[in-house]
Amino acid sequence: MSIVTIRNVEFINNPAKFSDVYRFRVTFDCIASLPEDLEWKLIYVSSPGNEELDQELDDCLVGPVPSGVNSFEFEGSPPDPSKIPPEDVLGVAALILTGSYKDQEFVRVGYYQNTEYDNEEMKETPPANIMFDRLARDISTKPRVTRFQIKWCVSICIFPAVTDTILICL
């Protein structure tokens, strides 16, 4: 059982130009106040076959988190075009948002991002050299959510006499 559950991720600017920052709002339930910060990362996966080409677009900390429904806004830089193999720029790429607590990843939300030129002519006949300023991106609203069980080990600290045998450390 997870202490933090994502309720929603909204992309505030979508669709947008390829070179725009990613702006989105994450809303999540937290059922116990967390003494440490939650860490969120946004990762751009251009080439699924080569993990080294993944770009970490942004990384932020949120906390301390009180129990209840929480939300925060988050901005991520656009990917560095020079690090994307030219053949992988157009078409479908993946955008991954991860949430971690105490260096343990507890959730991974994946989106498909479709990248194409912003006008019909260029879509039909793409220029030989990619013109990044004419690219537009559209993020599909259907996320793929993967949850991981981690050791939260937090909510029990309220009581003086605690045993670590309890199953909260899922």
Added chain:
Amino acid sequence: MRFTKPAWVAHKDSTAKSDSYKRLCIFSVHVHPDGSRIATGGLDAKIRIWSTKPILNPASEASNKPPKALSTLTMHTGPVLTVRWANSGKWLASGISGGICLSAAINGHVSFFFADSHSPDVTDVAWSPGDRYLASVGLDSKVIIWCGYTHERLRKLDQHQGFVKGVCWDPVGEYLATQSDDRSVKIWNTTDWSLEAEVTKPFEDSPGSTFFRRLSWSPDGAHITASNATNNKGFVFIASVITRNTWTSEISLVGHENTVEVASYNPHIFLRNPQLPVLTSNICSVVALGADDRSVSIWQTKSARPLIVAKEVFERQIMDLNWSWDGLTLYAVSSDGTLAVFNFDPDELEGLCPHSVQGTYLKKFGFTPAPIPEGFSHVSARQLTPPPSPKSQSQGMDQTGFGHDAGGGERVNVLVAKRGGKKRATLTNVAMPLAPPMMPSQSQPRSVSSSGPIPGALAGPALTGVSISKRAQLSQQQERAPSVFDVDADTWSPSTDVRIDAVEEGSRKRKAVAVVEVEEPKRARTLGGERKRVAIPMKELVPGSGAVRAPFGGGASLNLPIPAVMTRVSAQVEGSDDVFEAVNPDNDEDAPEVSYMSGKHTQWLDYLPCPALAVCASSRFCAVGMRDGSVIVYSHTGRRLMPSLSLGAPCSFIDGRGSMLLIVSSIGQLYSWDVKKQSAVFPPVSLSPILPSPNYTVTSAKIQPNGAAILTCSSGVVYSYDAALLSFVKLTERWWSEGSDVWQARQRSATNPTANRGVLSVAEGSIAGSLDSSATGANKKRPQWWNMAMTLGHLETRMHSARLLESPTEYKQALSQYTKKLADEGYKAKAEELIRELMGPLYSRSSEQGWSPTVAGLVKRELLKDVLSAFARSKTLGKLAQDWQDVVRRAISEEGDR
């Protein structure tokens, strides 16, 4: 009334094969304050949360909307014996093996706080009004008080002597009540957690076999209904109603055929006559009882008969009962693993008042709860929105793919994202506006302003701080849904025209007594009659001693321990709850005094020339023994019944039963008087014959209503004084334990409270305590006839003792055991002599022969009939019995002729 047993509410045995599914015991049920869901705790170590709508509404059940099972919490390792929602609805407390667990409940998600506090099991937990405290009780005999806000452990109350199996709070917040296998209900004062009172009388014979002893406090604060009480020496199973402040139990709820396991009050105050205003005399309550006879009864306290008795609802005993907050639905669970629901229409529960009435009514107690810890507040969930409807939930799912409604009219804490990397900026979010500190309300929706925090924003520690961040977007916006929270106040108090003024007027006139509404008659003037009872702390003024050695009677001079001079000595009056007490001042100016208390009122008082050592109070008189060796005997109205007796030495023991008074003085003289006849039962006699060695002493001295003394000696012998024989006689002794088959102490009769324990078996029990040392003796090699001789000797002694103490039941019991032994073994000579003794002289008048036709109040010839029929069944004694049966028949017919 509608009755439902939803089959799908079950705790299943996951280890069993899937096709043969087995229901496991459900130990506890509790309805969420908003009524939308219930929690059940079971043997499978799980807590399950269920929607109530499918239970109450068949259409909802069919459509499966909302889902029936909402959530399952599986963090426990042992059975979940109790589940209780907080009044705020924010927490679910559960009692498990080793401690309590708090689960925060937000939209079905749960976290756990564990407290390793009790061992082994926690049997019950309860939230105080306003969730100020949480109390947990367990099999470790302890009561633990937790702060409802900080969840710190505040107190441990460990005065119970047995498993504690039930706990409830006074709705006023002034007291806490706990019920234990030590056969007591203890009431604790929440201001200093001292023991306010202890109620034992209704539980003296209550069986220790029940799983729970769940008790409940009435919503008007006037009564506690305690489970597992008995009447009539354990033969009648009842729930006992304990009255506030006097803590007496005059009312019983009778009718269950087995022990009552759980009592649960409807949370509403009811009016006896709905047309009349809310006055104490017009208030009653509704209480439900669940018992081991597998039935549930519901009582309205204005009537002596239950509203409803539901029999054969379950296949096994009832484990828990709980009323919904609207007071119209009762949930019951049983160890057969099923849930039953009783759903009432408002007109079936006549006189139901809105909760606001209770809040106003309870103000008359004028109790101010302890301030809540700084920075905390609780909001009642009843204020709040019902859980999101399935419709909006599914919408949310479609839109976001996260399966949750993101909008939903809750408050959302807006946090600040800090730029990451591993550098942790010193940032704080500013998410929650500090709620205005609120007094824990008595769950009256109206008293809490609807501007309080909203459900998501559960009041946690106050957060302060500023956010500094390069790109952080900080805002304090509250996404507050429009209007949702403003509706509720009215929904919970439908009758807004309740005449509050009437409530207050009524409360000024009268204090707490509600169900027993006899106006106390104006009391006649007595000595000290107007004086209030003052609680005097018990402490020792002059230590007790055994060192008053007085040359007395020339020969044996004994010295028995003298009780210490205490500031207060008291005795409960036999057969009533009144108390006779003596107070010794700790200064020289005040005089010692005795007084007779009824509840908190002094009935009368008297002053003493000398500090009091000991008191006793029988059904006919009160007696006080003083340090100078004099004794004063009063009637219940305070008249001296006898001249002051002067014994020359202070008393060591004093006891009274009926009109008999017994005193053992410190120099070992035994006195016994009949106060009514104003004469001694026998001349004073020295205890030196029974205390041959200075190593032994008398540990207790009691008197029977017939004047026979019962003296327990530390040597393991219980003596009496037979005035006819002018000698001490042994009533019983530990010697019999070494071979007698009928030595009761070895059986578990002491723990079997339904057994009607006579005076003799109590006496045997009293010396059996140190039996363990001689238990090894049982393995010693004994001669062939040892056991039989011991058994017969023991039974013969018992018959003599029962005769002397005039305990007819025990005489009859001993006689029948003796008869059976003789018949089994065929001791013809003994049998014939017994028959002759019971038959008496045949052809002469009995009085001339010194033969008494009765023994211990029983007619000997009647006993003889039983004896003969027992002998008649025996092979060897059959002939003898038949002969004598003829003789008896002839004798009776001849007497008839005469």
